[in-house]
Every structure is written in structure tokens, then in C-alpha cells.
Amino acid sequence: MSAPITETAPKAGSPAQIIISTTPAAEPRKPLSKREIVADHPTWCPGCGDFAVLALYYKLIEKRQLWHERVTTVSGIGCSSRFPYFVQAHGAHFIHGRALPFASGVSLSRPDLHVFAFIGDGDAFSIGGNHFTHAARKNVNLTCVVMDNEVYGLTKKQTSPTSPVGFKSKTDIWGAVDQPINPMKQAIMAGATFVARTISTNPNHVLQMMEAALDHEGFSFIECLSECVEFYPGAFDGANPRKGGQFREVPPEHDRTDEAAAYKLASEPFPGYFGILYQVKRPTKNALEARINTNFRSKVQGLADWQILQQTFDRMK
Amino acid sequence: MSDATAINPPSSGANNGAEVSEAVIRIAGNSQDGIQAIGGFLARLAGRSEQEVMTFMTIPSTISGGPSIFQVRVGSGEVLSPGDEADVLLAFYQHSYEGHIGFLKKGGIVLYDSDHVDPKPEWEKEYRHVGVPISGLTVEAIGGTGKDKGKNLFALGLIAKMFNLEVPKLQQLISEKFGAKDASVLDNAMTAFSAGYSHSLGHLLETFRFVEGQKRSASQVVMNGNEALAYGLIAAGVRFGAGYPITPWSDIMELLRRELPKYGGTFVQCEDEIASIAMALGASYAGSLAVTGSSGPGISLKTEALGWGVMAEVPLVVVDVQRGGPSTGLPTNVEQSDLNIACYGGHGDSPRVVIAPANVEDCFYTAIEAVNLARKFSVPVIILTDQAIATRIEAFEEPKLQGLCQSLAPDLTPVATHKPYDLSIPNGVTQHRPPGTRILDGRYPVITGLEHDEFGHPTGSPQLHLAMSAKRRRKLQALADEIPVPKVYGPSEGRVLLVGWGSTQGPIHEAVDQCRCAGESVSALHLKHLFPLPNGLEEIFDGFTHIRVVEMNDEGVYGFGQLAGILRARYCNPKIVSVNKADGLTFKVREIIHRVCETVQDGMNKF
Numbered sequence: 001m002s003a004p005i006t007e008t009a010p011k012a013g014s015p016a017q018i019i020i021s022t023t024p025a026a027e028p029r030k031p032l033s034k035r036e037i038v039a040d041h042p043t044w045c046p047g048c049g050d051f052a053v054l055a056l057y058y059k060l061i062e063k064r065q066l067w068h069e070r071v072t073t074v075s076g077i078g079c080s081s082r083f084p085y086f087v088q089a090h091g092a093h094f095i096h097g098r099a100l101p102f103a104s105g106v107s108l109s110r111p112d113l114h115v116f117a118f119i120g121d122g123d124a125f126s127i128g129g130n131h132f133t134h135a136a137r138k139n140v141n142l143t144c145v146v147m148d149n150e151v152y153g154l155t156k157k158q159t160s161p162t163s164p165v166g167f168k169s170k171t172d173i174w175g176a177v178d179q180p181i182n183p184m185k186q187a188i189m190a191g192a193t194f195v196a197r198t199i200s201t202n203p204n205h206v207l208q209m210m211e212a213a214l215d216h217e218g219f220s221f222i223e224c225l226s227e228c229v230e231f232y233p234g235a236f237d238g239a240n241p242r243k244g245g246q247f248r249e250v251p252p253e254h255d256r257t258d259e260a261a262a263y264k265l266a267s268e269p270f271p272g273y274f275g276i277l278y279q280v281k282r283p284t285k286n287a288l289e290a291r292i293n294t295n296f297r298s299k300v301q302g303l304a305d306w307q308i309l310q311q312t313f314d315r316m317k
Numbered sequence: 318m319s320d321a322t323a324i325n326p327p328s329s330g331a332n333n334g335a336e337v338s339e340a341v342i343r344i345a346g347n348s349q350d351g352i353q354a355i356g357g358f359l360a361r362l363a364g365r366s367e368q369e370v371m372t373f374m375t376i377p378s379t380i381s382g383g384p385s386i387f388q389v390r391v392g393s394g395e396v397l398s399p400g401d402e403a404d405v406l407l408a409f410y411q412h413s414y415e416g417h418i419g420f421l422k423k424g425g426i427v428l429y430d431s432d433h434v435d436p437k438p439e440w441e442k443e444y445r446h447v448g449v450p451i452s453g454l455t456v457e458a459i460g461g462t463g464k465d466k467g468k469n470l471f472a473l474g475l476i477a478k479m480f481n482l483e484v485p486k487l488q489q490l491i492s493e494k495f496g497a498k499d500a501s502v503l504d505n506a507m508t509a510f511s512a513g514y515s516h517s518l519g520h521l522l523e524t525f526r527f528v529e530g531q532k533r534s535a536s537q538v539v540m541n542g543n544e545a546l547a548y549g550l551i552a553a554g555v556r557f558g559a560g561y562p563i564t565p566w567s568d569i570m571e572l573l574r575r576e577l578p579k580y581g582g583t584f585v586q587c588e589d590e591i592a593s594i595a596m597a598l599g600a601s602y603a604g605s606l607a608v609t610g611s612s613g614p615g616i617s618l619k620t621e622a623l624g625w626g627v628m629a630e631v632p633l634v635v636v637d638v639q640r641g642g643p644s645t646g647l648p649t650n651v652e653q654s655d656l657n658i659a660c661y662g663g664h665g666d667s668p669r670v671v672i673a674p675a676n677v678e679d680c681f682y683t684a685i686e687a688v689n690l691a692r693k694f695s696v697p698v699i700i701l702t703d704q705a706i707a708t709r710i711e712a713f714e715e716p717k718l719q720g721l722c723q724s725l726a727p728d729l730t731p732v733a734t735h736k737p738y739d740l741s742i743p744n745g746v747t748q749h750r751p752p753g754t755r756i757l758d759g760r761y762p763v764i765t766g767l768e769h770d771e772f773g774h775p776t777g778s779p780q781l782h783l784a785m786s787a788k789r790r791r792k793l794q795a796l797a798d799e800i801p802v803p804k805v806y807g808p809s810e811g812r813v814l815l816v817g818w819g820s821t822q823g824p825i826h827e828a829v830d831q832c833r834c835a836g837e838s839v840s841a842l843h844l845k846h847l848f849p850l851p852n853g854l855e856e857i858f859d860g861f862t863h864i865r866v867v868e869m870n871d872e873g874v875y876g877f878g879q880l881a882g883i884l885r886a887r888y889c890n891p892k893i894v895s896v897n898k899a900d901g902l903t904f905k906v907r908e909i910i911h912r913v914c915e916t917v918q919d920g921m922n923k924f
Binding site for chain 1: 361364365493536537538539540544548551552554556557559576578579580581582583585587588589591592593595596597598599600601602603604605607621622625629715716718719721722724727729751752753754755756759760761762763764765766767774775
């Protein structure tokens, strides 16, 4: 996912031989302006943290000169997941909780694309919890941004898997009783190779994390705290210096490759630490599958697909 | 085996080399005895000879052991079903002997392992008994280290002797199967086979010879339905798939996982059924038409995402290898009880395509058709196969691969402008432009499960919901216009029309043949396209007094099986009556005839 974007053929061993008949590579293309990346006006409530995440995604596309056609934005269901409609690029709005396997299907079949999944805490840790675990362990090459507001906003204030104990919602009028999920710990445990935490009130930091995730080869996960001003106002004030809170970055001496140390940082009570808690290099599923294919393809070199199948049928006579 | 050609041993005893046109051989033992291997050898031998072949097997759903059978019907003429009765029963154990002798034709031959089976005197009068100490002689031939190993090959030798099978061809097949292993394995196999072949069956037993079949112009391939379907997908150009293991679908995913890398493709084993269809939809959206599949409960789990495929108009192939349901049901038995979920499963109005293969050969071509329909109409297509076709082996004319194999590489040629849900197309058939495609006017599509406008952006407009629902419906109506009107098997007018779908085609056609031989006015109609239905069925129905829908599912609360219910709703024709069977076993030909007779009170009229 890290290579600068050029009009080159997909990486070797990609599942499909893709016909790319683009304009000549020499054609000069101006970098995209923000105006060209913006689509529908967001439907979020005024003051929603998600606006910042969207604005920084535009900035990422602009700054890193990702062409429209090279980016694919996938989402699940929830306020966050309206995301693709607001971005002028190829996008897919999938079903609740299943954005990650969908995005994995895009990534594994199309190594030439940058795949981003913008999902909510319900998508990632409740209905789609299983998929989060497996996309992470498979190390599928994509970036997953969870816009975590610790509440179900689109359905108007029910308890979310990340709502803290005591949070009063329509489904816990006396306050939530279930232990919330810690997204950082969940990701580290599942085998994600890039685990970062940020907050929408610190735009520079959000962009920094998005860029690092883009450059990471493998499953990169960003938890972005994003306040729901309607149903959980003030949830993240404690991490916002402008509201008297404390924004603590991961200490410079922290060893990102140390799983136990990362887990310890992730265990800190709110507001905890922001930044890249964990990052390791491990072959991606994309690369491992491509390697399998390269091995097999070398045995059938020079044969058309029908001839390979013919060989198989000849053994079934 | 029809009566005219039955192996009816003459009372005088030995009769060497009597000609038969076909035979049904049932091999009964335990699942670890390698009886599938004997059946497989016989089937492949028939495929390499001038014979037709069809097999039938049952496997226990336990992990290891348990009674199991493999049945082979080999014939010099057309073989349509695995056979109602066996001519020969090969029984390895007492339970095999007692459990299956009822399936043997009166006067048929039971070849039993006398080391394990005590024959019953009362049965010895009705069936010809031939006892061979198979276990003991196998140990004698290859040594005792292998325990029960090799007795299947010894038994194959006995059968080869009994039917005068071509020994060199069988030996060739055995060496192809075991040649890659340790040399001693092949040696033992050959020794066991030869020992069985040279064993004298005694003067009480006659031998037979198949009459020569018609010379074939093309060579045959031998495989089961799951293999044919999976290779059909590969031939059609499918290069991405995702699935989760479940019986009897797993064979297809194992095969695709193993084979696709040769073609530069990938099959992913996912964490669950939902992830599998989601991942397949992701790949399809990204331009590589993908496959997912399942059986039983797995299909239920996929329905929400399937609805997304319909709404978002993303092509996809979903294979449903039907088994007995509901819930975990009968995992290793057959039923045709997923027709309703295939046609209607999921919330909302979500028209999709459902097609069903009739036999093993048809699995190969149905897979290709499913891929092409999905792409052409940008819609999910469900292939409804079943456990019976999935596991049975047939020999069929080798497909002409050079002309059949397709390439479906995604086309990323830039376009000036693109509306993913263009409403101005009269028949509603639109295609997506996959990500990676540059759209020169700078307006990019969102593919979505929300009701949407022509660019894929959400809308709550009643007019747009009507227009988009009509678009999704109209394209299936356009598809129905392209389906050829199915041909009636037998005369197109008469007393009784048997209507069937899927794997019952063979036994239904054989039932028609038998009824017509007996002078009864019976024809059959096989439906391959189940949703949408082909046009022109009304006219066919008009030609018959009675319509009997023969299917392997329950008669339901209202007295109609699943296809019968759909046909009743579609044609409001009171002549349509159900003939159901839901015991988890395939239809026997005589069961069809008997059940149809029962429901046609005024007789099936001689013509």
C-alpha cells in the first residue's frame, strides 16, 4: 500500500490479469484538488467528530496524490459509514459489520488499489467482531479506521460495545453494566500489524496516523475517537486539552514492536495514550497468496488456461 | 436394469459369459473399507470403455467408520438413474448383508465375505449366494500387516472376473491411483487385485459379459458433480472465491483452493459464512466475478449479504449443495428443500436468478451459464445442486475446453461518464465499472445497499424506489425472455405431465420410459431455470390433463412442494399437484410411478 502511485501494472501474482488501458503514462495529471475529491455534503449533525476524519481523508488523498480511481472507500453501517458518499472516488457502502471481509475481497483481488474501510465501533467490535479479528490475523493489506463514538448514534443512543460502564443509554437507562471492549487490546491480540489511536479533535495527529497507516504494508488499524455531540457529548473531553483534558502521545522510548509493552500502554485508563502503539512487519495475506500462485504458475508456464484444465481432465479419463 | 436384461441365472447353473446390457452392483461395507475406491475404479473403467455409468453413495455423517455403500450402475445403453434394485450385492459384513439384501433383485447374486457373514438359510433360497473368505484371502495374498487394507482390491478382482472386465485397463487405473505412492503400496494393490481375479468363484457362479456399447466419437471424463461444478467455474473464468467448510459443499471449496492458484486465482477460507459471501461480493465489486457457496445452514446465513448483491446489482455466483434441512438437519442426505430460500430468501423484494443442474455433466455447463448470466444481468445467481449429484460419479463426453474456457479479466478502460444505476436503459440491465476505472468527468460511483439514485447516492424518494425496484425486476424479465422454452420429454400432449427440477431428471425420465412401455400416456418437463421461470410453460401445461410436480421435499402446510407452490402461484393452474418425497433419499423410478398412479385417480390412460 505504500508505493507512490504510478500508472503501473499490478504486482506480479495478482489473482486476476487486469486489463488496464489508461491514457498514456506520460500524460501529465495535475494533483487532485480538494474540490475534486468532495462529493455529497455530509449528513452528520453539526459538531460531529466525523467531519474532521473526512476532512483529513481528503487531505491524505490530496497530499499523497492518490488518484480517484486508485482509492476505494468501503464502509459498514452507522453514522460513520455514510463516508463513501462524501468522497469523490470509487466506493461501496456494504452491510452492517461486514465491511472488513468485503474490503478484503477488494484488496486480495486487486493489489493495485488502496483500500480503506471506515466503520464504526458497532461494526468493528459488535456485529462484525469476528471479522475484525480475522482480517487482522490474516494481515490483509488494507487500512481500517474505526470512528469510535462509544455510542450507537444512527439508531439514537443505545449502548455500544465500547460504551463505558455506567453510560446511560436507551438500552441501559440505569447505566451500562457490561465491560467495554478495548479496541487497542483487541487489535493487538488479534494479530494486527499496525495499531494506532487518535482523536478527531487533533487533526494533525489524525493525518499523521492515516499517513503511517497508508505506508504500512498489511492490516493497519486506527481507532479514531470521534465525538457524538448528540448522544454522547463530552465523551472525549478528557483527551482534549482545549476542554481541560490531556492528550498524551505514546512515549518516544516505547518500542512499537514489543507486544507486551503495547498491551500495557493500551491498558491505561482513559484518556490513555495516542499514537502508534504497535507495528510489526509480517507478510501480508496478499503477498502469501501471490507467492503460492507464483509457485503454481511456474509449473504451468506457457500454457493457456484451457490447456491447464485439459491436463486435469486428461487425468480423469 | 430393465427386466429384459436382468441377470437371471438359468436354473441349470453355470453359464459362462452370458451377455448383459447393464448391471447394478451395490457394494456395502464400512466407510473405511475403501469401497468408494472400488466404485470409482468401476466408474472410470466404464468411462474408458463404451459404457454409460452412474454411481450412488451414502456416507455416514460420523467422523470415522459406520456403514457406507457405493452403488455402480454400468450399462451399454443410456443410464439415467443409479437403479432401483441391485443385480449383485457385495457384502463385507453381517450388517451389510442384512441391511442391503432387500435391495437385491430376487434371484440376484450376493457375493459375501464368508469370514464375516453368516448367510441366512431362508435367503439362500431367494438369492444366489457366493461366499468368498475375502478378508482371509487378502491377508494370505499381501501379508497380515495391512489389517483390512487391500480387501477392496481383492473384491474388485472378483467383480472383474464375474463381469469379464478389461483387466489391463483396470490395472492401468490402479497404477494411476497408487503409482505416486511408495512402490510397495502399488505392489500390494496389484497383488490383492490379481488374487481376487484368479480366485475361483466356484462352479455355482456364472460370469457375464457386457454387450458392446455404441462406439463413441469423443472420449469421456469421469467425475462427480461437485468436481464438474468446480471445474465449470474455472472454465467460465472465475478466479476468486471465498467459503467456509460445510458438508457437502466443502469438496468444491477444497478443489478451488487447490486448483485456482494454477490459473492465477485465489480461494479464501473465511472465518464464517457471512464473511465468505462478503468477501466474494468485494472481489466481484472489484471486477473479478467471484463464487461463494454452502449447504444447509450456511445458505441461511448468507441471505442478508445476498440481498445487498441484488440491491447493489453486483454479479455473484452462489453454489447451494442442498442437503436435508431445516437447521443442521440431515447433513449427508439429499433434499430439494432450498428452492424457496434460493428464490425468495432474505428481506425485501430481491429478485435474483436460480438455476439447477440435472446431472453431473450438467453441473459443468450450469456453472458456466451461471457465470455468464450473473455478468450479463449484473445480479447474483444461485446454483441449486444437491448432495446426490455432488457425490455421484458419472462419465460424460469430454467438454471442448479450448472453445469453452473464458477469460474474465476486469476491464479498466477509462470512460467519459458513468451512471452505475442508469434508469434510461429500457430493460434495466446495467453494468458496473470496477474501481480502478478512471471516469473522465470526475463523478465516481458508490455501490450501495441503500435505495439510491442513478449515481448510487442514497435516496428516500418514493419515485426512485419504485423506479429502481422496477429496474431490478425488469432485468430478470428480460432474462426470462432469453431462456429457451424447455422441451417436453415424450409427446407434448397427453394425460400426465411430470414436472421436475435438478437431480430428479434421470429417474423421472426413466419413469416416463417405463410408463410409456406399459402403454401409459406420460411425459415429463424438466425445469433448469427456476427463477425466473422460462416463458411458454402455460402452453405446455395446456397439453396435459394432469400435472404432477415430482420433487424431494415436504408437501408443506398447504399440500404443495416448493416448486409446485411456485408454479401454482405463477399459473393458478388447479391441475398442478405435488408428488413429494422427503426421507432424505433419492427417488426410485418405481416410487415415482407408484406415487403418480396414486394421485391420478382416473388412470393414466393408455394411448
